[in-house]
Amino acid sequence: MAKISVKVDGVTYSDDVEARMLLVHYLRESLGKVGTVVGCDTSNCGACTVHLDGRSVKSCNMLAVQADGHEVTTIEGLADGDTLHPVQQAFHDCHALQCGYCTPGMIMQATSFLKDNPTPTEHEVRVGMEGNLCRCTGYHNIVRAVLAAAGEGGGSQ
Amino acid sequence: MIPVSFDYLAPTTLDEALAALAEHGEDAKVLGGGQSLLPVLRMRLNAPEVVVDLGRIEELRGIREDGDTVVIGAMTTYADVLADATVTEHIALLHKAIAEVADDQIRHRGTVGGAIVHADPAGDVGPAVLALDAEMVIAGPGGRRTVGAADFFTDLFETAVGEGEVLVEIRLPKHTGWGAHYEKFVRVSHQWSIVAVAATVRAEGGTIAEAKVALANMGATPLRAKATEVALTGQPATDVAVREAAASAADGTNPPSDLNGDADYRRHLATVLTRRAVLAAAGS
Numbered sequence: 001m002a003k004i005s006v007k008v009d010g011v012t013y014s015d016d017v018e019a020r021m022l023l024v025h026y027l028r029e030s031l032g033k034v035g036t037v038v039g040c041d042t043s044n045c046g047a048c049t050v051h052l053d054g055r056s057v058k059s060c061n062m063l064a065v066q067a068d069g070h071e072v073t074t075i076e077g078l079a080d081g082d083t084l085h086p087v088q089q090a091f092h093d094c095h096a097l098q099c100g101y102c103t104p105g106m107i108m109q110a111t112s113f114l115k116d117n118p119t120p121t122e123h124e125v126r127v128g129m130e131g132n133l134c135r136c137t138g139y140h141n142i143v144r145a146v147l148a149a150a151g152e153g154g155g156s157q
Numbered sequence: 158m159i160p161v162s163f164d165y166l167a168p169t170t171l172d173e174a175l176a177a178l179a180e181h182g183e184d185a186k187v188l189g190g191g192q193s194l195l196p197v198l199r200m201r202l203n204a205p206e207v208v209v210d211l212g213r214i215e216e217l218r219g220i221r222e223d224g225d226t227v228v229i230g231a232m233t234t235y236a237d238v239l240a241d242a243t244v245t246e247h248i249a250l251l252h253k254a255i256a257e258v259a260d261d262q263i264r265h266r267g268t269v270g271g272a273i274v275h276a277d278p279a280g281d282v283g284p285a286v287l288a289l290d291a292e293m294v295i296a297g298p299g300g301r302r303t304v305g306a307a308d309f310f311t312d313l314f315e316t317a318v319g320e321g322e323v324l325v326e327i328r329l330p331k332h333t334g335w336g337a338h339y340e341k342f343v344r345v346s347h348q349w350s351i352v353a354v355a356a357t358v359r360a361e362g363g364t365i366a367e368a369k370v371a372l373a374n375m376g377a378t379p380l381r382a383k384a385t386e387v388a389l390t391g392q393p394a395t396d397v398a399v400r401e402a403a404a405s406a407a408d409g410t411n412p413p414s415d416l417n418g419d420a421d422y423r424r425h426l427a428t429v430l431t432r433r434a435v436l437a438a439a440g441s
Contacts, residue, residue: 131260
């Protein structure tokens with residue numbers, strides 16, 4: 001077992017974890033943060049995307065021990081109380097989901113991407129989101145939502 | 158999918174890491190950014206008893222200039238390379254190749270050194286450092302040694318880095334003013350390349366004064382397209398001339414056959430992609 005201390009969604013947690021525990025399993029099973037989902041479990045689909053020190057990472061492709069001393073933000077830490085983050089609001093407004101399973105990862109990647117590129121073109125959005133797969137929507141409304149969020153300053157938060 | 162249990166060591170200095178590797182020998186596996194190793198561990202294709210994480214070793218990170226060379230620490234992430242103006246100015250080919258690695262999330266974690274030592278023949282970093290005549294600095298129990306890219310990649314997923322050794326940094330000669338292009342052919346985005354071509358060109362007027370071309374996934378290791386490089390030298394940067402020189406791009410290669418394409422298809426692709434890459438690198 002290894003001792004880790006990780007700040008997740010603003011709260012610092014200290015835990016003993018097995019070295020082989022994946023970050024996504026730590027978030028879901030140890031902390032109960034089931035908003036972050038496991039999709040493909042092969043690091044392809046991006047459903048498990050969270051922020052590590054403000055940058056998007058696939059939490060199924062990282063060990064919990066690697067997050068020791070770092071700060072993680074999950075989909076559950078994005079809204080400000082009852083006020084949705086602009087990217088969350090844009091996904092709602094643009095109906096950027098059908099089954100919704102990929103949505104947490106999509107939103108976490110979109111917020112990270114918009115931080116790097118606050119005023120993207122449609123093509124840049126499609127390239128920036130290439131690590132996130134959606135099997136329902138055909139992506140059009142997701143791209144619309146990210147562009148709409150960019151217009152609402154979604155990248156500045 | 159959950160990896161087999163292992164002991165985890167997170168040294169904070171290179172010396173500690175080397176000591177750990179010396180102690181555990183072949184039972185130990187080095188963890189860089191983990192973007193290739195984690196899937197391997199999860200699928201249980203490898204089950205090391207000890208994982209030595211280099212992620213806490215600050216001295217292995219960063220990009221600096223050393224005279225005519227750009228030096229990149231092995232644990233520098235793709236994202237940090239992409240954001241670095243020195244790389245863009247002096248070794249543009251590396252920037253172009255790394256921009257095509259996987260996706261944003263992977264580029265935030267994956268490291269240049271990790272990709273080079275993993276040595277996937279379809280990887281994007283290998284052909285770029287091979288074309289740029291990079292040198293790899295390897296640390297081991299006996300001190301440091303330097304191996305040129307041409308001798309570094311020895312076989313499928315095999316490099317000159319031996320047991321108990323760590324790739325420390327990559328030294329890339331500046332190619333200031335050289336045009337560069339990385340032409341990657343995939344069926345779907347963020348896939349491993351079926352074939353890819355890294356090309357960097359020093360053009361004088363409309364003439365190709367010097368060209369360096371390397372191929373991904375055309376054999377067990379990244380390969381230089383030497384015949385094409387020779388044929389390009391002194392040629393005008395025109396479609397006709399470059400097409401003719403690119404016709405020999407697959408000479409001496411031994412590409413794999415798989416569901417994405419057979420060897421003959423890859424040989425054809427190599428010539429087409431080389432033409433595109435060289436013309437783009439020459440600004441034509």
